[in-house]
Amino acid sequence: MPLDFLPENLDFDPVFEPTKVRDKKYVINSSTGEYIGVVGDTFNCASHDAFFTGVVDTITENLSYVARDGMTTKWNVARQNAWAMLDMTLPNVTARIETDKHSTTIAQRIIALHGIDGSCSNQTYFGAIDFFCTNGMIRGEHDKVRRKNSANFSMARFIRDLRESTQSFYAQSKRLQSWANKPLYIGDVKSMLETLLKSDRTSEKMLNLYNQEASVRGQNVWALYSAFTNYASYADDRNGFTLRNTGKDTNAVSMFQRESKVSQWIDSKPFKELIAA
Numbered sequence: 001m002p003l004d005f006l007p008e009n010l011d012f013d014p015v016f017e018p019t020k021v022r023d024k025k026y027v028i029n030s031s032t033g034e035y036i037g038v039v040g041d042t043f044n045c046a047s048h049d050a051f052f053t054g055v056v057d058t059i060t061e062n063l064s065y066v067a068r069d070g071m072t073t074k075w076n077v078a079r080q081n082a083w084a085m086l087d088m089t090l091p092n093v094t095a096r097i098e099t100d101k102h103s104t105t106i107a108q109r110i111i112a113l114h115g116i117d118g119s120c121s122n123q124t125y126f127g128a129i130d131f132f133c134t135n136g137m138i139r140g141e142h143d144k145v146r147r148k149n150s151a152n153f154s155m156a157r158f159i160r161d162l163r164e165s166t167q168s169f170y171a172q173s174k175r176l177q178s179w180a181n182k183p184l185y186i187g188d189v190k191s192m193l194e195t196l197l198k199s200d201r202t203s204e205k206m207l208n209l210y211n212q213e214a215s216v217r218g219q220n221v222w223a224l225y226s227a228f229t230n231y232a233s234y235a236d237d238r239n240g241f242t243l244r245n246t247g248k249d250t251n252a253v254s255m256f257q258r259e260s261k262v263s264q265w266i267d268s269k270p271f272k273e274l275i276a277a
Contacts (some may be wrong), residue, residue: 005073005182010048010079014116027117029081036080037117048084051114051122055086062162067093067108076252082117083253087136089129093166095173097130099180100106101218104132106176108169110162113256124158126165128172136259139219164188179221182275186211189224192274206231220277228265232258 012031019026019038027037046054059068067090076085093108111125127137189210194204210227217223235243235255243254265271 005048007075007157009156010077010084012077013047014045015221016043020042020159027082032044032145034080036082037119039118042116045116046114048114048116052084052086055112055124058162059088062159065164067166072099076255078250078252079115079117079119080249083115083119084113085252085256086112088112093169095170097173097176097180099220099221099222102216104130106130106137106173108151109136110165111256119253124161126161126168128169128176130226130229133226133230133233135226135233137225137229137262176222178223179225179275180217182221184219184221184224184274187221188274188277192270196268196270209239209241213225219261228262231264237275 012029015028015030016030016039017026018024018041021093023041024038025041025043026035027039028034029036059071070091072089072091074087075090076087077083088110090108090110090173094105097104106128109127109129111127113120113123113125115121129136186207190207192202193206193210197203197206206227209230210224213223213226213230214220217226230239231241232255235241235251235258243251
């Protein structure tokens with residue numbers, strides 16, 4: 001089905017033009033005539049519409065009506081509309097995470113990325129979103145599906161992972177609840193952050209963010225993870241982790257890179273040792 005919710009600025013076909021460099025070509029927005037990238041001369045890609053239509057069609061065909069009913073979507077774009085992210089939340093697939101101080105609901109999340117300038121391959125991630133603070137979570141490198149830039153995205157592995165994604169979401173929810181039940185001591189958190197982040201300034205800011213989360217959720221691993229996902233969801237005075245102004249159209253890419261970094265943090269040795277103690 002065509003994407004009737006595709007933003008107008010993403011609704012164009014990429015076209016190419018040779019550069020004066022023998023093995024390079026320009027990527028051009030066919031609607032505006034704008035030059036938006038330089039790629040290798042063998043590079044080829046689908047349009048945003050073709051890629052995201054394939055993702056949404058696959059979701060429609062492989063998730064139940066109940067699971068996808070009421071699905072909400074949010075778009076992030078960067079690199080002069082060459083990079084796009086479709087962030088989908090399934091409000092009917094939810095779980096409660098409870099501590100002795102606080103309770104919140106998380107919902108299943110599916111993220112699809114597409115680039116037409118060689119900045120990323122076709123990718124989908126599975127994760128969750130916390131309705132209390134709207135922090136986004138992705139579950140880690142093993143929950144990522146990558147495909148080369150082609151129009152045919154409905155491949156066997158994506159379909160398999162999509163069909164299993166709800167079951168995986170509930171497994172993730174159980175892990176998050178176990179983190180909510182696991183107490184932490186501030187000194188241990190401080191030492192772990194200093195080892196993990198390798199920067200006194202960054203670890204101090206993250207510790208402050210943890211203390212803010214712990215004041216609501218309690219001193220536990222869930223609060224620490226919420227501090228991490230807060231860092232990945234906001235970049236302003238709310239958490240002190242503002243983005244550096246580079247003058248380039250890359251903020252959306254930088255924020256998603258933060259989400260990927262968080263998934264690496266929770267898979268790191270310092271974090272695993274902290275929560276195992």
